[in-house]
Amino acid sequence: MKRRANTFVAGIGSWLATQAVALAEQRFPPPDFESGYKLPITQTPAPRAEWLAWLDVVVLLAALGFACHLIFRRRSRPGLVGLSLFSLVYFGFYRKGCICAIGAVQNVTLALCDRSYALPLTVLVFALAPIVLSLVVGRAFCAAVCPHGALQDLVLIKPSKVPAWLEHGLGIVPYLYLGAGLLFAATGSAFLVCRYDPFVPLFRLSGSFWMLTAGAAFVALGMFVGRPYCRFLCPYGALLRVGATLARWRVRVTPDYCTQCRLCEHSCPFGAMREPTPAAAQPADRRRLGWLVVLLPVLVLGGVWLGRALSVPLSHLDPNVALAEKLLGPKKAAPPAGVQTPESLALTRAQDNAKDVLAAAVEARARFATASRWFGGWVGLVIGLKLIGLTMRPSRADYEPDRGACFGCARCFSYCPSERVRVGLQPLAPAAGPAAPGPAVAQAKTT
Numbered sequence: 001m002k003r004r005a006n007t008f009v010a011g012i013g014s015w016l017a018t019q020a021v022a023l024a025e026q027r028f029p030p031p032d033f034e035s036g037y038k039l040p041i042t043q044t045p046a047p048r049a050e051w052l053a054w055l056d057v058v059v060l061l062a063a064l065g066f067a068c069h070l071i072f073r074r075r076s077r078p079g080l081v082g083l084s085l086f087s088l089v090y091f092g093f094y095r096k097g098c099i100c101a102i103g104a105v106q107n108v109t110l111a112l113c114d115r116s117y118a119l120p121l122t123v124l125v126f127a128l129a130p131i132v133l134s135l136v137v138g139r140a141f142c143a144a145v146c147p148h149g150a151l152q153d154l155v156l157i158k159p160s161k162v163p164a165w166l167e168h169g170l171g172i173v174p175y176l177y178l179g180a181g182l183l184f185a186a187t188g189s190a191f192l193v194c195r196y197d198p199f200v201p202l203f204r205l206s207g208s209f210w211m212l213t214a215g216a217a218f219v220a221l222g223m224f225v226g227r228p229y230c231r232f233l234c235p236y237g238a239l240l241r242v243g244a245t246l247a248r249w250r251v252r253v254t255p256d257y258c259t260q261c262r263l264c265e266h267s268c269p270f271g272a273m274r275e276p277t278p279a280a281a282q283p284a285d286r287r288r289l290g291w292l293v294v295l296l297p298v299l300v301l302g303g304v305w306l307g308r309a310l311s312v313p314l315s316h317l318d319p320n321v322a323l324a325e326k327l328l329g330p331k332k333a334a335p336p337a338g339v340q341t342p343e344s345l346a347l348t349r350a351q352d353n354a355k356d357v358l359a360a361a362v363e364a365r366a367r368f369a370t371a372s373r374w375f376g377g378w379v380g381l382v383i384g385l386k387l388i389g390l391t392m393r394p395s396r397a398d399y400e401p402d403r404g405a406c407f408g409c410a411r412c413f414s415y416c417p418s419e420r421v422r423v424g425l426q427p428l429a430p431a432a433g434p435a436a437p438g439p440a441v442a443q444a445k446t447t
Helices: 002-022 050-074 079-092 102-112 120-139 140-144 147-155 163-172 173-186 202-205 211-219 228-234 235-245 265-267 285-308 310-314 318-327 342-352 353-392 417-422 437-445
Strands: none
Touching: 050 079, 050 120, 079 140, 079 147, 102 147, 102 235, 120 140, 120 235, 140 147, 147 211, 147 228, 147 285, 163 228, 173 228, 173 235, 173 353, 202 211, 211 228, 211 342, 235 265, 285 310, 285 353, 310 353, 318 353
């Protein structure tokens, strides 16, 4: 009986530890409402058994490996569509978008900045596995494993080309959003990316009206613009784009040589295809590049200064600071007798624990003072590197997908004449009339 009692107590302790990791711990207990008000059901999924969490990891790693096989070995668009459907059903509607790699980077950031936060190993794998893979083969996670990207890719029916100036302008938003998400995660204020994720409410079939509307708007826009969330907002996609730029292997449209028919350029709905460029850079471009390299440290230091100036306003978004501001602010008229709002009850309870509330607010302010400088420097770095990237023009002899912008969707494979000949299909007609053969074609003809 004593052994059974110890086992029971150990089991209860393990369950409570899981609860503490899976759910956000409330700093103060909920108030006792006198008007019959009931707390809403939390939108955080209930904790699962540990073996089920590891099952999710196994499914993730298997899906990533299968995506690489379909992209680089099979070169199969139908296979990627099937994998996208599986990922949408499993990671999206079955797992309800949690845990996901997009939001897991916030957990890792909080664990690095707060020693008291216990980071589950399964969450760490979800956050790092797609990033590590992107350094080897590019954005295989985005191709067909991410449920957010899978949903947008499957509803795309009539893609429209986004103007280059708008593409470049919106292209820096994911990096800024990434910096903001890590800022609030590092300070322990909020998981910004998860709170404003437009697709998780759709996967859970519940949520606020505005978030459901935002998710529906992205789905509707995704019918005509290729993956708008992935290209212009997703913070995790910004990390994968950097990793894919450094990838050892990249997606190649043609298995043999490029005929420069431009069919692959017209087949890509994401604007990832790049045309051939001359090898020599213009003198004006070299001078502009030199000035931008000199300007880069100025932009970073200016961002640090701006972040320091904005640290106090940004800290008001922390719940502890906001509560302390109300506690120290001017007293408002008391509500009528018998009528208590959640805000007034929370303020009353804070007055009973004024020292703890003020100490938590001071600590949050100190964290924001440091994190805001890093965020400001990050903004300056992103803007500076974007300007440098617009000036640099790497030489290309053929039409090639941009390493960072390519999602590995395999649409362009079936349009390439060389690929169609390889698999025994009839080549398609060129998109814009006959083109002069490239160097590779001329060399192939001579040999």
